[in-house]
Amino acid sequence: MWPEGHVRPRRYLQDVIRLLRPARRCGLKGGFGWDQGSGDATELDVFAKSFWIRQAGTEVTLSGGCVVRFEDSESSRLRLGGSVALVPGGIANPFVGAAWKLEFDGRARAFVTGSPTDEPSLRGGSA
Numbered sequence: 001m002w003p004e005g006h007v008r009p010r011r012y013l014q015d016v017i018r019l020l021r022p023a024r025r026c027g028l029k030g031g032f033g034w035d036q037g038s039g040d041a042t043e044l045d046v047f048a049k050s051f052w053i054r055q056a057g058t059e060v061t062l063s064g065g066c067v068v069r070f071e072d073s074e075s076s077r078l079r080l081g082g083s084v085a086l087v088p089g090g091i092a093n094p095f096v097g098a099a100w101k102l103e104f105d106g107r108a109r110a111f112v113t114g115s116p117t118d119e120p121s122l123r124g125g126s127a
Contacts, residue, residue, distance in 0.1 A: 001032060001033070001034050002032065002033050002034075002035065003030075003031075003032050004029070004030070004031045004032065004033065004047075004049065005028075005029060005030040005031070006028075006029050007026070007027070007028055008025075008026060008027040008028075008029075024055070024056045024058075025053070025054065025055050025056065026053070026054050027051065027052060027053040027054070028051070028052045029049060029050070029051050029052075030049070030050050031047060031048055031049030031050060031079075032047070032048060033045060033046060033047035033048070034046050034047070037087070041086060041087050041088060042084060042085065042086060042087065043084070043085045043087050044082065044083075044084055045082055045083045045084075045085070045097075046081075046082040047079075047080070047081055047082065048078070048079070048080050049078070049079045050076075050077070050078055050079075051075070051076065051077045051078075051079070052074070052075070052076045052077075053074065053075045054072065054073070054074045054075075055072065055073045055074075056072055057069065057070045057071045057072045057073070058070050066112060066113055067112070067113055067114075068110060068111070068112050069110065069111045070108070070109070070110045071108075071109040071110070071111075073106070073107060073108040073109070074105070074106070074107070075103065075105075075106040076103075076104045076105050076106070077101055077102060077103050077104065077106075078101070078102045078104070079099050079100070079101045079102075080099065080100050081097060081098055081099025081100065082097060082098065082099075083095050083096060083097025083098075084096055084097070100125060100126070101125065101126050102124070102125045103123050103124055103125075103126075104123070105123065106121075106123060107119060107120075107121075108120060
């Protein structure tokens with residue numbers, strides 16, 4: 001069994017140097033997995049991972065003068081998956097894997113010249 005985790009604050013270089021504004025994007029990830037060799041040159045890997053990401057909003061002005069404002073967005077996801085690998089002992093180890101990802105609560109909102117746009121739903125699962 002193996003644990004996994006990390007924190008990802010991201011800033012533009014000038015923000016790190018001058019410390020002018022908070023990170024534009026940050027994320028957390030945690031998970032665990034299990035590797036099992038079967039003794040016959042194959043290996044099974046099963047994992048579960050959880051993600052949380054926050055993206056700071058921004059505002060842009062298009063060439064025609066139209067202002068588009070994006071609000072802050074957050075996402076929380078769970079990923080379950082696994083793979084089977086051939087371990088022949090050579091340079092390349094072929095494998096096949098699959099994962100299923102579930103978005104719990106994701107949203108992204110935008111406004112064009114003060115009017116709201118359609119808000120996409122990021123909820124649901126995908127493979």
